[in-house]
Amino acid sequence: MLGIESKGILIVYLLCIASSILCVVYGLLNWNRGEEAVGPDDVKWAAEESKVEEEL
Amino acid sequence: MLAQGVGNTEIIVVLLYLLTIVYLGYLGWRRTKSASDYMIAGRQIHPFVMAMSYGATFISTSAIVGFGGVAGMFGMSLLWLTFLNIFVGIFIAFVFLGGPTRRMGHLLDAHTFPELLGERYQSKFIQVFSGLVIFICMPLYAAAVLIGGSEFIATKFDIQYQAALLLFSVIIAAYVVMGGLKGVMYSDALQGSIMFIGMIVLLIMTYSKLGGVKAAHSELTTMANIPSLFGKIGFKGWMAMPEFGWGESKYELWWIVISTIVLGVGIGVLAQPQLAVRFMTVKSKKELNRAVLVGGIFILIMTGVAFVVGSLSNLYFYKHEVITGKIISKTENVGVIAKKERDIEAKIPCTLLHIDINDDGVPDVDIVEKGHDVVKDGKVVLPASVLMPAAEVTDLGDGTVEVKPKAISFLRAVVKTKTGDWMFNTDSIIPTYVTRALPGWFGLLFLVTLLSAAMSTLSSQFHTVGTSIGRDVYETITGKHGHGIGITRLGIIIGIVIAVLLSSYARGGYFIARATAIFFGLCASAFLPAFFGALFWKRMTKTGAITSILVGFIITAFWLLFIKDKEARAIGLCYALFEKHSLLLDKPNWSVVDPIVIALPISIIVAVVVSLISKPPSEEHLNKCFRGV
Structure with a gap:
C-alpha cells in the first residue's frame, strides 16, 4: 500500500494521517462548545500579563 | 563574500518579509493585540x-x-x-x-x-x-x-x-x-x-x-x-x-x-x-x-x-541529482569527519570534488568522489571504497563536466568546519536538498x-x-x-x-535533534509528574512534587554526564573522572538509551509514593486551586 512494504512504517504513516483526522473531527464536533464567561480572575490575570509584556 | 550568493531578489524578499512583520508588530503595539x-x-x-x-x-x-x-x-x-x-x-x-x-x-x-x-x-x-x-x-x-x-x-x-x-x-x-x-x-x-x-x-x-x-x-x-x-x-x-x-x-x-x-x-x-x-x-x-x-x-x-x-x-x-559545472579542485584522500566528539573524531578517508556551477570561478558544491579503505595490519577495518559514494564524472568536452554524486543524503551533506576540516553534517541535509533539488x-x-x-x-x-x-x-x-x-x-x-x-x-x-531532545526529555522527567499531579491529583503533596522534580532532574543529569555515550563524551566529565566515555560503554544498548526511559518512570513512582506518605495539602488551599477546574 502506498509503495510502503514495512508494516511498522505503513502503520505510522497512516497513524499520522488518522490522528490528524481525529483532531479535525474533534475540532468540528466541539467547534461551539466550551464557551466560558470571563471572570474577574481571568481579567486580573490578563491585565498583569499585559503589563509585564508592555514593560518588556 | 556574502554578496556572491545573495542577489537583489533575495534581499528584497527578505526585507519585505521583515518589514511586514515589523508593521504587524507595530499594529500590535498600537492596538494591543496580544x-x-x-x-x-x-x-x-x-x-x-x-x-x-x-x-x-x-x-x-x-x-x-x-x-x-x-x-x-x-x-x-x-x-x-x-x-x-x-x-x-x-x-x-x-x-x-x-x-x-x-x-x-x-x-x-x-x-x-x-x-x-x-x-x-x-x-x-x-x-x-x-x-x-x-x-x-x-x-x-x-x-x-x-x-x-x-x-x-x-x-x-x-x-x-x-x-x-x-x-x-x-x-x-x-x-x-x-x-x-x-x-x-x-x-x-x-x-x-x-x-x-x-x-x-x-x-x-x-x-x-x-x-x-x-x-x-x-x-x-x-x-x-x-x-x-x-x-x-x-x-x-x-x-x-x-x-x-x-x-x-x-x-x-x-x-x-x-x-x-x-x-x-x-x-x-x-x-x-x-x-x-x-x-x-x-x-x-x-x-x-x-x-x-x-x-x-x-x-x-x-x-x-x-x-x-x-x-x-x-x-x-542517489538517483536523480546531476551537477553540471567545472571541477575547480580535488582534495585527495582527506579524512572527512563522520562522528565528531570531544577529542574523538572518526574520519573516513575520501577524495572530494569541488565544483563551480555558476561559472564564477569559485567552487559552490562539494561532493565525495570516492572513499578509500582503512587498512590496519593488512586487514580492511573500514571498507570505505564500498561504503562511500562512487561519483560518475562525464566530460562534456567544453571544459565542463556532468557529475552524478550517487550519494545517500548523509554522505552528500559535506561541509567545511571553522577549523578547515571536512565533515558529514546531518543538519545540512535538508538545506542541501532544498538548494539543489528545487528551483x-x-x-x-x-x-x-x-x-x-x-x-x-x-x-x-x-x-x-x-x-x-x-x-x-x-x-x-x-x-x-x-x-x-x-x-x-x-x-x-x-x-x-x-x-x-x-x-x-x-x-x-x-x-x-539531540539538543532539542535533551531539553524536552529533561522537562518531561523533572516536571511532568509534578505538572500532572498539580492539575489532576489533589493528593499530590509539596514534598512529593519536590522529590519527584529533584529525582527526575538528577537522574537525567547523571545519565547525560555518565551513561549516554554521545552526551557524556561531549561533556567529558565521565572521562576525566573514570577514563571511560560512558560507564556502560561495554554493555550494548545502555549507552544509547535516552534518560527519559529511566528518569520519567522513577520520577512518577517517587511522586506517587512520597505524596501518599506525606501530609496532604489543606482543603482551603485545594479549594483555591481547583475552584471550577
Missing part, C-alpha cells in the same frame, strides 16, 4: 489566528531542518515522532491539559510554568529551582533553533556557517528586542501561515519530482540494499524500522530513534514551559477546541513533511519559512528564559514582586548570547 489584550477586552481571537500562532511557536527550524536531517539519515521511522506530536502534543495536550492549566493559572495568578507549580504546591523552592533549570537549559534548545536557520542560510547562499550564524542572530535579536517578545497574534499567525504554505509546496514538489507517492516510496525501499555505515547498528533502509531487540549492538539504532528522538521529544512536549503559558492566554475552552482542528493539520504538514522529505532526499541524491524561487520561500519558524519560536523561548530568571528566581527570592523586569531583560540578553555561543561551538553529530 492574547491577553483580547481577554481583557472580552473578545474572541479568530480560531485560525489562534492555531497558526500556536503552531508557529511550537514548530521551529529544529523540527524542519534538524529532525528532517535525522530522517534523511535514519528514515521514516521518525514518523513515530510526528504521530506523538499530533496525538500527544496536540490532542492530549489541548483536550486534557489546556483547560485545567488555564483555569488553575488564572485562579493562582501564575504567569509562568514554575510559578504555576510553585503556587499549586505552596513552594518557593519549586518555583526557584524550576526557573533555574529552565534558564540554564532553554538556551540549548534555542541554539538548536538558531543552528537550523544558519545551516540553511550557509548552504543557500554558499557562505561560511559562522557568517550565516552571525547574520541570522542579528535578525533574530533585532526582532526579539523590537517587540517579538510581546507575541503579537497577527505576526505569529502570518509566520505560521508562511510555514504551512512552504511545507505544503515542499511536499508536492518532492513527490512530483520523484515520480509520485507510490513510485517514490517503492524506489526508496529498494535502496535498502546499499551498503550502509549504519548497517551494524540495525539500519534496514529508509522505509523500514531499525532492528528491534536488546543486548546486541545491532539494536542500537532502534534505541536511538525510539528512545531519544521519538519518546524524548514526543512525551517531553507535555511539560514545555512555553506551552503551559500559552494555555493560560486562552479565553475559554472553546478556543482550545477549535485550535485542535487546525493544530492537528498544521503539525502533520510541518514535521510529517519534514520527515518524509528528509527520507526521500536519499532517492534524489531558486522555492529556496527563497523556504528561507522565509525558516525565518518565520525560527523567529516565532525563539521569541517565545527567550521570553521564557527571561521570566524564569526575573520573575521565578529573582522576584521569588527577594520578594520584590514586579521589580524583576531589569533582571528579566538581562536574562534574555544572557540567553541570546549563550545560545549564539553554543550554536557557534556545537555543530555536527545531528546536534539540533
Whole structure:
C-alpha cells in the first residue's frame, strides 16, 4: 500500500494521517462548545500579563 | 563574500518579509493585540489566528531542518515522532491539559510554568529551582533553533556557517528586542501561515519530482540494499524500522530513534514551559477546541513533511541529482569527519570534488568522489571504497563536466568546519536538498519559512528564559514582586548570547535533534509528574512534587554526564573522572538509551509514593486551586 512494504512504517504513516483526522473531527464536533464567561480572575490575570509584556 | 550568493531578489524578499512583520508588530503595539489584550477586552481571537500562532511557536527550524536531517539519515521511522506530536502534543495536550492549566493559572495568578507549580504546591523552592533549570537549559534548545536557520542560510547562499550564524542572530535579536517578545497574534499567525504554505509546496514538489507517492516510496525501499555505515547498528533502509531487540549492538539504532528522538521529544512536549503559558492566554475552552482542528493539520504538514522529505532526499541524491559545472579542485584522500566528539573524531578517508556551477570561478558544491579503505595490519577495518559514494564524472568536452554524486543524503551533506576540516553534517541535509533539488524561487520561500519558524519560536523561548530568571528566581527570592523586569531583560540578553555561543561551538553529530531532545526529555522527567499531579491529583503533596522534580532532574543529569555515550563524551566529565566515555560503554544498548526511559518512570513512582506518605495539602488551599477546574 502506498509503495510502503514495512508494516511498522505503513502503520505510522497512516497513524499520522488518522490522528490528524481525529483532531479535525474533534475540532468540528466541539467547534461551539466550551464557551466560558470571563471572570474577574481571568481579567486580573490578563491585565498583569499585559503589563509585564508592555514593560518588556 | 556574502554578496556572491545573495542577489537583489533575495534581499528584497527578505526585507519585505521583515518589514511586514515589523508593521504587524507595530499594529500590535498600537492596538494591543496580544492574547491577553483580547481577554481583557472580552473578545474572541479568530480560531485560525489562534492555531497558526500556536503552531508557529511550537514548530521551529529544529523540527524542519534538524529532525528532517535525522530522517534523511535514519528514515521514516521518525514518523513515530510526528504521530506523538499530533496525538500527544496536540490532542492530549489541548483536550486534557489546556483547560485545567488555564483555569488553575488564572485562579493562582501564575504567569509562568514554575510559578504555576510553585503556587499549586505552596513552594518557593519549586518555583526557584524550576526557573533555574529552565534558564540554564532553554538556551540549548534555542541554539538548536538558531543552528537550523544558519545551516540553511550557509548552504543557500554558499557562505561560511559562522557568517550565516552571525547574520541570522542579528535578525533574530533585532526582532526579539523590537517587540517579538510581546507575541503579537497577527505576526505569529502570518509566520505560521508562511510555514504551512512552504511545507505544503515542499511536499508536492518532492513527490512530483520523484515520480509520485507510490513510485517514490517503492524506489526508496529498494535502496535498502546499499551498503550502509549504519548497517551494524540495525539500519534496514529508509522505509523500514531499525532492528528491534536488546543486548546486541545491532539494536542500537532502534534505541536511538525510539528512545531519544521519538519518546524524548514526543512525551517531553507535555511539560514545555512555553506551552503551559500559552494555555493560560486562552479565553475559554472553546478556543482550545477549535485550535485542535487546525493544530492537528498544521503539525502533520510541518514535521510529517519534514520527515518524509528528509527520507526521500536519499532517492534524489542517489538517483536523480546531476551537477553540471567545472571541477575547480580535488582534495585527495582527506579524512572527512563522520562522528565528531570531544577529542574523538572518526574520519573516513575520501577524495572530494569541488565544483563551480555558476561559472564564477569559485567552487559552490562539494561532493565525495570516492572513499578509500582503512587498512590496519593488512586487514580492511573500514571498507570505505564500498561504503562511500562512487561519483560518475562525464566530460562534456567544453571544459565542463556532468557529475552524478550517487550519494545517500548523509554522505552528500559535506561541509567545511571553522577549523578547515571536512565533515558529514546531518543538519545540512535538508538545506542541501532544498538548494539543489528545487528551483531558486522555492529556496527563497523556504528561507522565509525558516525565518518565520525560527523567529516565532525563539521569541517565545527567550521570553521564557527571561521570566524564569526575573520573575521565578529573582522576584521569588527577594520578594520584590514586579521589580524583576531589569533582571528579566538581562536574562534574555544572557540567553541570546549563550545560545549564539553554543550554536557557534556545537555543530555536527545531528546536534539540533539531540539538543532539542535533551531539553524536552529533561522537562518531561523533572516536571511532568509534578505538572500532572498539580492539575489532576489533589493528593499530590509539596514534598512529593519536590522529590519527584529533584529525582527526575538528577537522574537525567547523571545519565547525560555518565551513561549516554554521545552526551557524556561531549561533556567529558565521565572521562576525566573514570577514563571511560560512558560507564556502560561495554554493555550494548545502555549507552544509547535516552534518560527519559529511566528518569520519567522513577520520577512518577517517587511522586506517587512520597505524596501518599506525606501530609496532604489543606482543603482551603485545594479549594483555591481547583475552584471550577
